[in-house]
Amino acid sequence: MSEPLTLGVAGLGTVGMGLIQLLEAHAERLEKTLGRPIRVTGVSARSRGKARDALIGDAQWFDDPVALAQDPSNAVFVELIGGEEGPAKDAVEAALKAGKHVVTANKALLARHGTALARLAEAHGVALNFEAAVAGAIPVIKTLRETLVANGVRRVYGILNGTCNYILSEMTDEKRDFSEALREAQEKGYAEADPSFDIGGFDAAHKLALLTCLAFGTTVACDEIHVEGIETITRADIEAAAELGYCIKLLGVAVQSADGIEARVTPVLVNEESPLAEVSGVTNCVGIDADFVGNLLLVGPGAGGKPTASAVASDIVDIARGIVMPPFIRPTDRLAPIAPMNLTSHQGNYYIRLSVYDRPGAMAAITRRMSDENVSLESIVQRRPGAVHPGQPDEPPPGAAEAAVTVIILTHDTTEAAIRAVLQAIEKDGKVAEPPQMIRIEEL
């Protein structure tokens, strides 16, 4: 039996404790499989009291994660601290510089500093593994790094944020308003007290940055991703989409187009016949469309202590087996920079919801604006709100808000530039009571 593989684990939250549980529960299986045991020899966390002593056993305690990362008693440094700067970054850099393999679940760190850290790992001939950083337990990093190396990826996409997917699922299935669904997510621990990082789409953008890099051989460029959150999605949108045979998902999409790589995190309409429509609650999924493999879809838990710990453990197992490869598939000096891309060249179908003043000629003005930009309609539905009764005069009584009707439009294939021009013109015409809602339709 060979020497044990020794780990230093920094960060003992739910994932860290889940990992320690996993290594204990499956110690025998791992030793049988790998021919060597895996042992946690050092730990570090924010406060010692929180580190449940019974589970940690005789691992050495470090107050400073950087000291743990540099300590020669462990061969692999496992970073579960989180955060794109500060102790997580310092400790990961220290470990790589000390010639240690690193396993991390830290998407923020990698989305911001991934290329530089990968360069450091390569310079020291060590692994920088991050399966847990994207879509939790779903083995998408391994699939892109290993399974699909001999494919040309056309598109990678996914439901990458469980908080948003939970909120949208609740709005759809339980007919809740956004704020109700958000409050419920917070109560269940699926959303933070300050939820803006999740619901604004930024967490999904971090993950998409890593997927984009792996799929298209580019450097990590988080800031080149177009990000829109789900805060503007209303129950009116959810219901109108459902009537048209769609559901609304926050989707990260990176696609190779003639103009370059288009990477975006936005709410989209997805056909309800698509397998993605069935991915509800905090479940994540990642789809890959590539030239030889065709369409792959991977579905699984996107978060949670045990599933995330499982992904961390799979990275450790690879190291135990001696598998070391460039973190982003190719050596960093062969990664291409990602060119900034303006989403105005995006092509597709669009969903538009307008709140139109109930005046003669309003619809004519709107449809004329669309035809001016060569945007053709697939369908247009006008709905009279409940408050407006038949026979009511066109002009509301003085002082009352003017009556408005909801108009739902689906367009045929067009460009984002055209849609934006149409919506700007419609707003300028003064025919709408509130800013138009526009949601892209994703063909899957």
Add this chain to the structure above:
Amino acid sequence: MSEPLTLGVAGLGTVGMGLIQLLEAHAERLEKTLGRPIRVTGVSARSRGKARDALIGDAQWFDDPVALAQDPSNAVFVELIGGEEGPAKDAVEAALKAGKHVVTANKALLARHGTALARLAEAHGVALNFEAAVAGAIPVIKTLRETLVANGVRRVYGILNGTCNYILSEMTDEKRDFSEALREAQEKGYAEADPSFDIGGFDAAHKLALLTCLAFGTTVACDEIHVEGIETITRADIEAAAELGYCIKLLGVAVQSADGIEARVTPVLVNEESPLAEVSGVTNCVGIDADFVGNLLLVGPGAGGKPTASAVASDIVDIARGIVMPPFIRPTDRLAPIAPMNLTSHQGNYYIRLSVYDRPGAMAAITRRMSDENVSLESIVQRRPGAVHPGQPDEPPPGAAEAAVTVIILTHDTTEAAIRAVLQAIEKDGKVAEPPQMIRIEEL
């Protein structure tokens, strides 16, 4: 730049030609990624005429795959001949004995001789990779071998045969009879002229044998799998299932139970809300339920030249990267034999369709038989066939077949032993016009 990795490719059907196309299309990408080119230096196929010379280039031709397998000009032998005995087996054995890595898509060969071949590979310290043997392009072998090593698998299941899934999808979506759907599958090239191997469930059983072994650390034991095909599924079953909120799929399932490992390939009823219900046509899927990871579902093309070639290429890439591990995760001497298991201890819910003679007391006799075995009913629906008019006498005219009505029963949780006893007793009572139909319900 390092030395090229050299391949000998035996078998130049759609997969073999797909592989050669892939290696040409992505030569530059592979060389950039791996730091070395991959080159086909020798080929072999049934007849030279079929091997399109232009694509094969300057690779050496071998009439005998065994000679190709032994030839020192290639380091990796790629077996795409097929068949569980004969030239495929001879050539794979020869390659392993010559100390060469082997990549194969041959599920029949591995299901029958997998443990022995794995032992041979281990003895020579070489890889025996077979990602393409199960579920085509879906990276399930890698997921079980690498991602889930630190998990206790509870259940692995999948839609593993595209022919059956196509036929069942057509019967469901297009309301075709079994024979029509089969003929259509044959016309489209999804089914063989003699379809019995696919529709009898044997192809899926080969694949399940490999999944079972990887999931539970057992030796490969194809004959311990309980196999039922889809030949007995009628449109009446499909329609009755749909009315109850289910669809019918041919599913391979291996599950750890108190009595051992239960492995079966059978048609099952799957809730139409399950993501598996959306897997239609020739698409495959594999689900894994494990203690830390939770539920993973992988969906993708289960066959076809390009997707299968992609899986073969991913195995070759692993070898190019120097990754060699025991074919069935642990060394063969640590694999446990799989204990034969009688399905009579299976527990679950059942769907039963009876064709009951339209006589007084028939239903009472049937329900009494069920209560005798403690089988409780979730629902029971009797349907009067179109030909039977109200007011018709109970006894049909002499010479005519006696009138029968269709009875659909869903049971609560019970054992297979009880269900079999019930159905035997009902048949013996002479109350049914044809043998009962029984289909298990799989909770997913």
